[in-house]
Amino acid sequence: MSPGEVGGIMFGIFGALIVLRVPVAFALGLACLPIFALDDRLTPVLILGEMTKAYNSFILLAVPFFLLAANLMNAAGITERLIDLTKCMVGQFRGGLAQINVVVSMIFAGISGSSTADAAGEGSIIIPAMRRQGYDASFTVAITACSSVIGVIIPPSILMVVWGGVMNVSIGALFLAGFIPGILVGLSQMAAVWIYAKVRGYPVYARATVGEFFVALGRSFFAILSPVIVIGGVVGGFVTPTEASVLAVLYSLAIGAFMYRSLGVGEIGQVLYQTARLASISLFCIGTASAFGWLLAYYQIPRTIIGVLARYGAGVTSVGLIEAAVFLFIGCFIDAVPAIIIIGPLLAPAAQTVGMHPIHFAIIGVVSLAFGLVTPPYGLCLLIDCHIAGIRVSDAIKDVLIILMPMLLALLLVILFPDFILFVPRLLMPKFV
């Protein structure tokens, strides 16, 4: 069979099955079966072998641990403390609570590596609060969901862990490279909020005093210290990303159970269960996506793609634009984790051929896929926040698209100026960049 035929069969069946609402993880595995039936050299046992190989990775262990740390922080009531703190920072601007929403997401992104934890944790508190102050439901949901995507852009980041693990890129360097894009995306959202607030006359808070700021800072100080331990530990070479994620878990446990005294044994058991089931849904996808990706590589489909791109004389910027378009499109339909595993290796050789930096390539992918968390039909953060607010996705979609415009501009800057993105990792981890 030619690469084109195999690719056509696999993507065709996969597409048809997900339209029918077969779960993505199952659709990926089912799409491999006809190829195994047609090719005598292959047997479906290979699916199981590839899954074991994918799961047998110490790096991926960081995924459930980062999610656990985020969920523990949420259960410990960190959001209220961060809201109080950011109120003293941006509350006096027009649309104060919406600005707070964005800034809390940026700070929480430094504590957690998960956007869905932010969408659920912050959303459940700030969405009702914004509604009480008279913000429109659709704007409230849109800004909460859009700001939660910063969770996987500002380090630590579960997507960067998966990317680094699958594509062999330094996770520490990826973490550092996420700072500037994350802040850019946050600023682009604050600009959008500012315009919305002017047009719609959203409320403001009275300016906080310096004293109030320091009181709020003291109350959330230990939570804000968490990124220093995690990022510092990885970048300084003291711990591996997996060990750092466990430190984050232990630190969150200590804060919740002893410092804030808001976590009991019952809550911890619940958080363990919820984390395990949520993490395993994505992680299970890693297995079947790896089998799918392995089969594509077996038929040398990535090489075919380089050939196609080479014909158009692609350079760094055009490969970056193509990559962003592909990930934005695929991110509408599937979760970011299987998207990385299937599409990442397909495009990586093309990026290498045009001399694109692997970290630049990774950051474009992560940011594009992060945006996929709010693009329907499959935008997990949007689904979560619509559920919290009790509105339909179709009600929120217009405001999401408006807020996405400045965010896409931030992505364009990331694509156009690799040196800008690579500045922080080059400064702090020169060996790895």
Place this chain on the structure above:
Amino acid sequence: MTIGSPGRGARGPGFFATVLRGYFRLLQILVAALMGLMIVPVTLQIISRYTGLIPRYIWTEEAARFCFIWIIMLGAMIAVREGTHFEVDVLPTPRTARGEAILRLTVYLFMLVFALVFVRYGWQYARFGYTQTSELTGMNLLFIHGAYLLAGLTWVAFLGERIVAAVAVLRGDESALAALRGDPDVAR
């Protein structure tokens, strides 16, 4: 959650539903326990590297990975009964109970094919694992390879429960619709 149409004998579906619910509860407890347990070996690894309190155990990484693979597979089993595996809403949701039952039945039958692949080849894979031992801990690899066979069998059971509910709806028992949509206690 009760499934199966009334009038098929009180023992039949009721008994199986109770067994499956108990089994499901067991899986939930196991996955939460393993999640907590998985923290231990990685913590030991950090402690042993930075303090002299405990020796540098060689088994920590492997123990953590063993918990990891079982968490994933147990979670994948749980998610089939909860109906929480990621799926995409491109098609509009059917308006009638019958339409919904037909759509869900189609999905479950495709999932059943994949479950049966896990049973058939999971058996082969488990037997292959039985002949091997881990280099680090001397553990028989059946304990890892067996996860796929167990997942396949569990999926068949959980999907069977759903397929029975879908057939009941098609026969006109609309009370089975709730069972078809997934566990009502689970926030999606």
